[in-house]
Amino acid sequence: MTSQIERLPVELFELVAASLELLSCKNLRLTSQRLRFLIHPLFVECAFSRLKTTLGSPSLGRLVNVSRCENLRGAVKVLQIQLLTSSDYHTLAAISRVGRFPPPKRFPRVPGIQDRHVHDEATTLKYVLESRYPTRLYDSLVKALRGFTNLEAVHFYPRNDQPAACRRLISEDDRLFRSRCFQVVVDAIVQTDVRLLEFRMAKCRRGTALHKEATLPFSVLNVPAQSLHALCHRFSHLHTLTISVLTIYDDVSQVPGWQKWIASIVATAPKLRNLTLSLDRSAYVASAFRSLASSCTCPNLQVFQLMFCALHADDLASMISSHSATLRRALFSDLRLVTGTWSSILHALKECKKLEHLRLSSLSEENHPIQRLDVRRENRDMAGMLEEIIAIYDTPADTLAPENSSSVGPHHVVGLSVNLRERLNITVPSG
Structure with missing residues (x-):
């Protein structure tokens, strides 16, 4: 019926x-x-349309099977490469040795790994760490990418989220594993004919908030010149780029041209509209950002997000001024100014006539108030709201602070006194 x-x-x-x-x-x-x-x-x-995979043999095998199916491969637009941690692999190896499925309850479950694939997935970490180059992963990934003719985005991130305070506490095995896997992903993209619109080293949620950052060693950005040239074609239509790296794992000062690594990657995407950089607050990053600010030319840049970064105020002001004609959203979090003050940066932001949203948080001190300026929410002109902040910065600190309070340097953004918070209606996060 x-x-x-x-x-x-x-x-x-x-x-x-x-x-x-x-x-x-x-x-x-x-x-x-x-x-x-x-x-x-x-x-x-x-x-x-959105496939999630690890880089284990069973997961890559499923990916290759989808890429060979004419009725399915054209639907794949987003490839999420989720890396298991060394702890996950140790758990899988222990389950494999026991050989009971479902495994005893004393073993934690590893999401996304079926019982029949535990043994093959468990060998991935050992294979990658002991190989000079993980050819098996590369070959399978190339086969899959060649079949995904409509692929638009690649997201590369770990399975577990890492709290901001623990970004540096990644084991040596995890760092090496992530680095080699990232190298395989970049090499596979270079080898195929994909034309990506997005490439992220993190998982994104709620628009621009980062979640599950890759936090790779800075040296992964040292891409050979031939591969960079090929990336110019693969990223020719790229509009979203997220870079998540740390310099603390490498002695990058010994490598010629390390200051230009970030700038070289960004230069491969001339149509970039959304750029997110999550770095660290070391002197190396300040030098790398100076190179980026002096050479970056993204005529369509609309969203700029900068996190965990040390820099010179003049460099950030120069970066903002270079894109003042197009910039719509600026988000700065956990920044440290090596030289200069935030006043010059705010003046540069005032030049951005199309700026609709500005977010500043944890800029120079711990537990700093979060400040949001949003044209639509406040129903006010951005220039007017910035004028209020600039007026506070241009006022001597001792005229704002209470007599019995200690003075704060002008680079300690927002909040030179309680009076500033009241005037700008700043939201202070709980906890």
Whole structure:
């Protein structure tokens, strides 16, 4: 007997099906042959438009199988490469040695790894660490990328989120594993004909907030000249780039030209609209950012997010001024000024006529108030709101601070006194 939903006109059925989630699509396609036929395009889009994979043999094998299927490979637009931690691999190895499935409850579950794949996944860490170059991973990833003709984005991030205070506390095995896996991913992109729109070294949530950063060693940005030239073609239409690296793992000063590594990567994406840099507050980063500020030319840059960075105020002001005609959103968090004051940076932001949103947080001291300036939320002109902040900065600190309070340097953004918070309606995060 034909159900009522099967008797709907195709156009009306498509409107109803468009609001269904993946689980509902799976159930509906099992109801009848006609519904299976009608729901198939939507099911393929829901199930395969965003693929998540580890770099273990079973996961890459599934990826290659999808890339070989003509009905599925065209739907893949986002590839999320999720790296397990060394702790995850040790757990999988222990389960593999026990050989009981499902494993005893004393073992924590590793999400995304099926019992029948535990043994093959468990060997990935050892293989990558002991190989001079993980060719097996590279070959499988190249085969998969060649089949994904409509691929638009690659996201590279670890499975576990790392708190900001623990960004440096990554084991030696994890650092080496992530570095070699990242090298494989870049080499595979270079070898194929993909034209990416997004490349992220983190998982993004709520628009621009970073989640699960890769925090790779700075040396991974030392891409050979030939590969950089190839990336210029792969990133020719790239509009979103997220870089998450730390200099503390490398003695980069011994490598000629290390200051230009970030700038060289950014230069491969001439149509960049969204740039996010998550670095560290070392002197090396200040030098690297100076090179970027002096050479970066992104005529379409609209969103600039800078996190955990040491820099000179003049360099950031120069970076902002270079993109004042297009910049719409600026987000600065956990920054340390090596020289200069925030007053010059705020003056540069005032030149951005299209600026709609500005966020400043934890800029020069711990537990610093968060400040948000949003044109739509406040229903005010950005220039006027910036004028209020600039007026505070241009006022001597001793006229703002209470008599019994200690003075604070002008580079300690926002909040030279409680009076500033009251005038600017600053939100102080709880905890």
